[in-house]
Amino acid sequence: EAGVVQSPRYKIIEKKQPVAFWCNPISGHNTLYWYRQNLGQGPELLIRYENEEAVDDSQLPKDRFSAERLKGVDSTLKIQPAELGDSAVYLCASTAYSAGSTGELFFGEGSRLTVL
Amino acid sequence: AQSVTQLDSQVPVFEEAPVELRCNYSSSVSVYLFWYVQYPNQGLQLLLKYLSGSTLVESINGFEAEFNKSQTSFHLRKPSVHISDTAEYFCAVSDTNAGKSTFGDGTTLTVKP
Numbered sequence: 001e002a003g004v005v006q007s008p009r010y011k012i013i014e015k016k017q018p019v020a021f022w023c024n025p026i027s028g029h030n031t032l033y034w035y036r037q038n039l040g041q042g043p044e045l046l047i048r049y050e051n052e053e054a055v056d057d058s059q060l061p062k063d064r065f066s067a068e069r070l071k072g073v074d075s076t077l078k079i080q081p082a083e084l085g086d087s088a089v090y091l092c093a094s095t096a097y098s099a100g101s102t103g104e105l106f107f108g109e110g111s112r113l114t115v116l
Numbered sequence: 117a118q119s120v121t122q123l124d125s126q127v128p129v130f131e132e133a134p135v136e137l138r139c140n141y142s143s144s145v146s147v148y149l150f151w152y153v154q155y156p157n158q159g160l161q162l163l164l165k166y167l168s169g170s171t172l173v174e175s176i177n178g179f180e181a182e183f184n185k186s187q188t189s190f191h192l193r194k195p196s197v198h199i200s201d202t203a204e205y206f207c208a209v210s211d212t213n214a215g216k217s218t219f220g221d222g223t224t225l226t227v228k229p
Contacts, residue, residue, distance in 0.1 A: 042221045
């Protein structure tokens, strides 16, 4: 079974430039998460989708961040414009969430963003 | 609201020594508990989980964790570590009803020869 696929693995951009990250979850997983992991810290939730609906985006900085999950499968996270403080690893995770499921997450390898 | 505190940011140990990585959590609702491991240049992967039942859970590579409800802890232990256990370990809690996971800041385990 293929795992969660993310691209690109690495991205270096100048501040104020736009950047986009793509995630393809495990087949059949209805719930998709974007997390941000700053250096030396644990992952912090940015947004959670159940199918194509964003059910928790309370931590997403909506002035510059946007996300979409068209057709409830793969997802794109965009930052425009990027700031120096956005340098981090952006993690995508998925799970087959339903009432009674355990909440175990399956992660991609992450996209490391460096903003210069 | 949930929170997770990993009490040690870095744990250096010698090969074949025992190790304990400490995790405390707080939550106002029922939770599931997890340990994830992140090897260098790889994504996070599940190491073990506590859902219900026996408070001691084990992984396939010799780690174990014990759920202590009264102390709200879920410490990870291994009696004898290997060089290959060098990685970052994250403790996480998941709301049993809302599907939201909260992570600690991680503990870097470095096993020295």
